[in-house]
Amino acid sequence: MFLKCKAFSYSELIGVCWVLANQFLREYLDWPQLVEEAGSIVPANARSLREGVEGILIMGMGGSGIVGDVVYSLSSERLEIPVVLVKDFRVPRWVGRGWLAVAVSYSGETIETLTCLNEVIRREAQIAVVASGGKMIELAEERKLPYVRVPPGRTPRSSFPALLLATLKILKSLGIDLGTPREEQIIEFLKREDTLKLGHELAEKLTGKIPVFMSSTKYYPLALRAKDEFNENAKTPAKTEVYPEGFHNDIVGWEAWFGPFSMVIFKEVGNTTLEFLKETLLGAGLEVTTYELSNTYVEEVIKWSQVVGIASVIVAKKRGLDPKETKHIAKYKEFVRRTNI
Amino acid sequence: MFLKCKAFSYSELIGVCWVLANQFLREYLDWPQLVEEAGSIVPANARSLREGVEGILIMGMGGSGIVGDVVYSLSSERLEIPVVLVKDFRVPRWVGRGWLAVAVSYSGETIETLTCLNEVIRREAQIAVVASGGKMIELAEERKLPYVRVPPGRTPRSSFPALLLATLKILKSLGIDLGTPREEQIIEFLKREDTLKLGHELAEKLTGKIPVFMSSTKYYPLALRAKDEFNENAKTPAKTEVYPEGFHNDIVGWEAWFGPFSMVIFKEVGNTTLEFLKETLLGAGLEVTTYELSNTYVEEVIKWSQVVGIASVIVAKKRGLDPKETKHIAKYKEFVRRTNI
Numbered sequence: 001m002f003l004k005c006k007a008f009s010y011s012e013l014i015g016v017c018w019v020l021a022n023q024f025l026r027e028y029l030d031w032p033q034l035v036e037e038a039g040s041i042v043p044a045n046a047r048s049l050r051e052g053v054e055g056i057l058i059m060g061m062g063g064s065g066i067v068g069d070v071v072y073s074l075s076s077e078r079l080e081i082p083v084v085l086v087k088d089f090r091v092p093r094w095v096g097r098g099w100l101a102v103a104v105s106y107s108g109e110t111i112e113t114l115t116c117l118n119e120v121i122r123r124e125a126q127i128a129v130v131a132s133g134g135k136m137i138e139l140a141e142e143r144k145l146p147y148v149r150v151p152p153g154r155t156p157r158s159s160f161p162a163l164l165l166a167t168l169k170i171l172k173s174l175g176i177d178l179g180t181p182r183e184e185q186i187i188e189f190l191k192r193e194d195t196l197k198l199g200h201e202l203a204e205k206l207t208g209k210i211p212v213f214m215s216s217t218k219y220y221p222l223a224l225r226a227k228d229e230f231n232e233n234a235k236t237p238a239k240t241e242v243y244p245e246g247f248h249n250d251i252v253g254w255e256a257w258f259g260p261f262s263m264v265i266f267k268e269v270g271n272t273t274l275e276f277l278k279e280t281l282l283g284a285g286l287e288v289t290t291y292e293l294s295n296t297y298v299e300e301v302i303k304w305s306q307v308v309g310i311a312s313v314i315v316a317k318k319r320g321l322d323p324k325e326t327k328h329i330a331k332y333k334e335f336v337r338r339t340n341i
Numbered sequence: 342m343f344l345k346c347k348a349f350s351y352s353e354l355i356g357v358c359w360v361l362a363n364q365f366l367r368e369y370l371d372w373p374q375l376v377e378e379a380g381s382i383v384p385a386n387a388r389s390l391r392e393g394v395e396g397i398l399i400m401g402m403g404g405s406g407i408v409g410d411v412v413y414s415l416s417s418e419r420l421e422i423p424v425v426l427v428k429d430f431r432v433p434r435w436v437g438r439g440w441l442a443v444a445v446s447y448s449g450e451t452i453e454t455l456t457c458l459n460e461v462i463r464r465e466a467q468i469a470v471v472a473s474g475g476k477m478i479e480l481a482e483e484r485k486l487p488y489v490r491v492p493p494g495r496t497p498r499s500s501f502p503a504l505l506l507a508t509l510k511i512l513k514s515l516g517i518d519l520g521t522p523r524e525e526q527i528i529e530f531l532k533r534e535d536t537l538k539l540g541h542e543l544a545e546k547l548t549g550k551i552p553v554f555m556s557s558t559k560y561y562p563l564a565l566r567a568k569d570e571f572n573e574n575a576k577t578p579a580k581t582e583v584y585p586e587g588f589h590n591d592i593v594g595w596e597a598w599f600g601p602f603s604m605v606i607f608k609e610v611g612n613t614t615l616e617f618l619k620e621t622l623l624g625a626g627l628e629v630t631t632y633e634l635s636n637t638y639v640e641e642v643i644k645w646s647q648v649v650g651i652a653s654v655i656v657a658k659k660r661g662l663d664p665k666e667t668k669h670i671a672k673y674k675e676f677v678r679r680t681n682i
Contacts (some may be wrong), residue, residue: 044497054395056421062589076433082396082423083435085585088558092417094424112585195516198621213579217429231594237553238594239600244453248403251669252581253572256662259551259600261578276676280669321597328592328621335617 008318021317023027024233024324027158028309029196031302032187037151037166039183046173049100049126055082056176057095057125058118058167060104061227066078067104067167068131069221070301074178088112089341091119091319099171100174101125104167106156108134128174132159132167155324157232159307160225161186161302168298182297189299190306201263201308205289206230206311207318209262212239213308214246216274219266219293224303226264226308233312233323243277251277254284265290266304355661362658365665369500369650370537373528374645378492379506380524386487387514390441390467396423397517398436398466399508400457401445403569404498408471408508410562411642415519429453430682432460436593441515442466445508447474447497452677469515471507473500482512487511496665498573499650502527502643509639522639530640531647540651540654543605546630547571547652548659550603553580554649555587557615560607560634562643567649568603574653574664584618592618595625606631607645 056075058068068085073126075083084092089112095101101120105113108131117136120127121143129147132154140147148166168180181189211230213223223240230238241250250261263286267274283290293300316323397416397448399409409426416424425433428451436442442461446454449472461468462484470481473493481488489507492606511523522530552571554564564581571579582591604627609614622629634641657664 061586065586065589076431077435080435080437082425082433084423089585090417090558092423093419094417094421096421125483134584176428208599217431228590231592232588235597236594237580237591237598237600239578242428244430245402245406247673248670249569249572250407250578251572251673252667253577255667255669256576256660257578258549258570259578272680273673273682276673280672284669319597326593326596329589329595329627331621332588332592332614332617335614339613341614 003205003277003301011152017317017320017322020322020324021239021313025192025313027154028306028313031161031306032161032190033187034151035161035165035183035190035302038162041148041150041166041169042147043148043170043173044281045140045144047146049174052098053081053100053126054187055084055095055100056280057084057091057099057101057120058093058104059086059101059113061087061110061112063160064104064106064110064113064163065224066160066221066228067164069224070164070298071171071178073218073221074297076176079176086116087316089115091116091123092204095123095125097124099116099125100335102128102130102167102170103134103136104163105134106132106150106159106163108132108136111341121297128170130163130170146174164298164302181296186299186302189296190303193303195303195306196310198307200314202307202311203318204290205287207315209260210237210239212261212263213266214241214243214263214274214277215266216268216271217242217245218297219268219301222266222304225301229308229312230315232326233309234315234319235321237316244273247273251280254281254286257286261286263288266293267291268293280331344444348399351661358658358661358663361665362654363665366651366654368495369654372502372647374533375492376502376506376524376527376531376643377499379503382489382491382507382510383411384487384489384514385513386481386485388487390515391440394441394467394473395439396425396436397442398425398427398432398440398461399445400427400437400442400443400454402428402451404501405445405447405451405454405504407501407562407566407569408505409569410565411505411639412508412512412519414559414562419519420517427457430456431480432457432464436461436464436466437484438465440466441469441509443469443471443508444477445471445504446475446477447473447500449473449477452682468512471504471511487515498570501646505639505643522637527640527643530637532642534644536644536647537651539648541655543630543648543652544655544659546628547603548656550601551578551580553582553602553604554607555582555584555618556607556611557602557612558583558586559638560609560642562606563645566646570649570653571656573667574650575656575660576662577656585614588614592621595622595627598625598627604629607634608632609634609636648674
């Protein structure tokens with residue numbers, strides 16, 4: 001299952017994987033430049049929204065969809081109108097003409113997001129698009145919809161900061177200000193610690209393990225991001241758990257646990273319930289790594305997304321796997337094309 | 342870790358656990374009666390909502406919170422106003438006077454839900470309560486809020502159908518009809534198949550395994566319910582995954598998987614993407630159990646919740662554990678009391 005090509009010996013294979021992994025690692029290490037680049041992009045077709053927007057829908061899958069989760073966390077503390085996320089083919093019935101619908105898709109071709117985008121166009125919602133190209137940018141240009149084009153030629157997951165900042169920027173241009181930090185603040189934050197070293201240290205702990213990423217509800221987007229990175233890069237099953245919800249069920253699952261688990265807690269300074277969680281898990285004999293997060297939310301989400309990205313690439317390397325290739329996703333896309341869902 | 346009391350020998354221990362498990366099993370086997378009982382409850386303080394409700398907030402944790410997930414799934418196909426869920430101490434900023442907020446808590450004492458309930462009272466939202474007693478029922482009586490009291494004296498998780506039907510009923514009494522089936526339809530549905538036998542068969546497959554419950558977005562509440570039941574009853578780590586979102590990340594985690602996993606897919610008839618998922622997982626060498634679900638949504642959710650409840654109790658029994666006791670949750674509640682969060 002682990003062999004990528006029969007012509008290679010195992011040590012040659014590891015060598016090939018190292019080269020591939022090191023190349024791919026650059027797509028994470030260059031995030032300060034990517035943030036800078038994202039900072040210079042100007043939204044196209046910017047305009048004012050019609051009076052009385054009733055709610056915001058964010059449509060996006062996977063790495064693009066996590067942008068929606070971040071927007072949700074920010075909005076729930078700041079906005080007077082609800083934010084709803086869709087990670088599926090179907091738009092909730094309540095989204096109509098009074099709503100702003102934002103499609104986020106790195107490729108601009110994601111079938112679920114495109115299906116939803118066409119549906120909200122039909123429902124005459126106000127629309128914005130974030131993509132690097134594809135049908136969605138074509139559609140936005142054709143219909144003069146507000147859009148941002150993010151730097152192309154990368155993987156969606158390694159483009160996360162660009163997708164996030166572009167979405168926050170287009171929302172701001174439409175009058176919805178979620179209090180984003182300036183690009184230079186984010187870059188400074190990313191450079192403050194050696195994220196490559198942090199990534200190596202985390203990879204050391206998580207190689208051969210099933211990682212469980214735990215956080216508060218607010219930092220769920222980061223826990224989800226970490227899980228998805230270990231899925232896609234390290235080809236490892238992984239799990240998230242959000243607290244306090246997990247105190248009502250998941251925590252009991254660790255009373256008599258088995259399996260090669262290793263826990264990572266993203267804990268805001270002063271969150272005593274997550275401190276209690278850590279003690280409980282340690283008491284149950286689990287390995288626990290805890291990261292202390294400040295309340296500079298967007299910066300922390302981007303920084304730790306970079307760290308888990310790096311860590312998951314290194315784990316792939318150690319396992320003799322190509323971190324970039326995602327065969328099962330390619331198979332799914334082929335299936336969707338073939339069956340014309 | 343597995344021993345509950347040093348005075349027992351292992352075989353005595355297993356014997357004690359069997360007795361406890363068999364007692365607890367009754368709380369699942371009596372669901373047809375519980376549904377009937379729930380059918381005869383009449384909401385108190387029923388009234389019409391103020392004109393122009395802007396949205397519905399459902400507040401609840403764990404087994405009570407899953408009611409919110411079911412309401413969300415039903416609403417997204419039926420309602421013209423958004424539904425938002427909270428499983429935390431904090432209410433999103435956008436919930437205000439124009440909203441209907443429903444608190445669901447079996448005990449009526451859940452600290453997170455109670456905190457949110459007090460907050461939405463402060464914000465002058467319209468309010469409804471579903472509980473078996475506790476402070477929330479007191480509050481509802483005192484303030485003449487619409488409420489339903491569900492049958493007391495059970496565990497929250499084994500009260501799921503009562504909590505769900507009570508919530509749907511109180512929403513209906515407030516003019517929000519989610520198309521609930523009549524109680525006799527549900528009872529007939531529950532009795533159509535031998536759910537005890539189904540539970541035994543599933544327990545056979547999942548003992549000693551980390552279960553992964555997979556479903557469409559629509560049936561996510563059921564997958565979540567199954568996971569939580571294995572956490573609480575079987576004391577087993579467990580995981581959910583929702584598709585199509587999982588096709589963009591999680592599916593890759595099974596390309597080079599390891600660990601004692603066993604997959605359960607809840608698949609609606611005609612869902613070809615979940616059929617594709619099954620084939621992909623089988624192709625990766627995983628164990629997969631698939632259940633075919635019809636589109637009679639509420640009935641299926643209740644029926645399969647009963648099956649996974651039974652299965653998780655039987656797994657506890659086989660592991661020599663008391664399915665009813667949840668030590669880590671008790672510890673959390675004690676922590677919350679002590680620290681006065």
